[in-house]
Amino acid sequence: MxxxxxxxxxxxxxxxxxxxxxxxxxxxxxxxxxxxxxxxxxxxxxxxxxxxxxxxxxxxxxxxxxxxxxxxxxxxxxxxxxxxxxxxxxxxxxxxxxxxxxxxxxxxxxxxxxxxxxxxxxxxxxxxxGGIAPVMGKSGAPHQTPIEGLWFVGAQSESGGGLPNVIPAAYRTAKAIAGQ
Ligand SMILES: Cc1cc2nc3c(=O)[nH]c(=O)nc-3n(C[C@H](O)[C@H](O)[C@H](O)COP(=O)(O)OP(=O)(O)OC[C@H]3O[C@@H](n4cnc5c(N)ncnc54)[C@H](O)[C@@H]3O)c2cc1C
Incomplete structure (x- = not known):
């Protein structure tokens, strides 16, 4: 760049x-x-x-x-x-x-x-x-982690990279945290 x-x-x-x-x-x-x-x-x-x-x-x-x-x-x-x-x-x-x-x-x-x-x-x-290259059958780290109260969003998460993936996934995760 x-x-x-x-x-x-x-x-x-x-x-x-x-x-x-x-x-x-x-x-x-x-x-x-x-x-x-x-x-x-x-x-x-x-x-x-x-x-x-x-x-x-x-x-x-x-x-x-x-x-x-x-x-x-x-x-x-x-x-x-x-x-x-x-x-x-x-x-x-x-x-x-x-x-x-x-x-x-x-x-x-x-x-x-x-x-x-x-x-x-x-x-x-x-x-x-742009996010890690997707691999068929493999997913990134889940939004809901095994650690209670720890949630994970962003390009490294299960949503994958790129704004159309990251933004709605973060929104859905926020709603899940809020219990909606
Ligand atoms: C040059 C470039 C072009 C791109 N073009 C496109 C495109 O055309 N279309 C598309 O869909 N995607 C594009 N992407 C990819 C897209 O921008 C990323 O996939 C997306 O922004 C990743 O989102 P994220 O939330 O994981 O990380 P980020 O958007 O990087 O957000 C992480 C945030 O955390 C903050 N942060 C970091 N450390 C700390 C800390 N310790 N405390 C507090 N805050 C912290 C950072 O400042 C940042 O604001 C492009 C990326 C780049 C670099």
Missing amino acids: VHLGVDFDPSPYVHGVCTYYYGTYDIEGGVALAKSGQYHEGKDGFVVHIPSLHSPQMAPEGQHAITIYTICPDRLATGDWESQKETYADKLIAYAEKYIPGLAEHTQLRVILTPEDFRHRTHLDHHAF
Whole structure:
């Protein structure tokens, strides 16, 4: 994930605040690659999110905040994220630049977040930002735990990750706690 502060208006080149760019429709192949620690470097696709288009106060006047992010292995087969993050950020920006001309040239500020950073921030051994990949027949930790009074919600729980899973499950759990 790369956060950019840019001094131009990228809106003519995107479809709104959040634009998905697909580089492949081979989902199984992409998953297999990521699981083996191979990073596609942006070739398979990425997302461009521009929060300053809906909240202009998120960037100085005439400027924009852009986040570019993509799927990648939690751990690389060779090397580590920290030592290679600048190179990978350059490559991801180069792929985005094919759609948003002038992106690199107009960048005033950039902050890179790697899976290592996410792991540290979330205190996890294996970070998966959309939730752990589902495995047929296996469920996450139950909302009602064996410990009386301890309930468990969120991406690691039986609901699985992603907002459409996490939010209604948390609501249902809250209602169960309240005895409704
Ligand atoms: C970049 C990115 C893009 C995503 N895009 C999508 C998408 O398009 N669609 C989708 O459905 N899902 C998306 N997700 C996944 C989705 O955001 C997560 O699956 C979901 O937010 C997980 O919910 P959660 O409640 O488990 O954890 P979180 O939403 O992370 O909530 C945990 C909360 O606990 C707080 N917290 C942590 N430690 C403590 C502590 N000690 N004391 C008090 N509070 C604490 C944190 O600050 C945080 O607010 C995305 C995730 C990321 C990172």
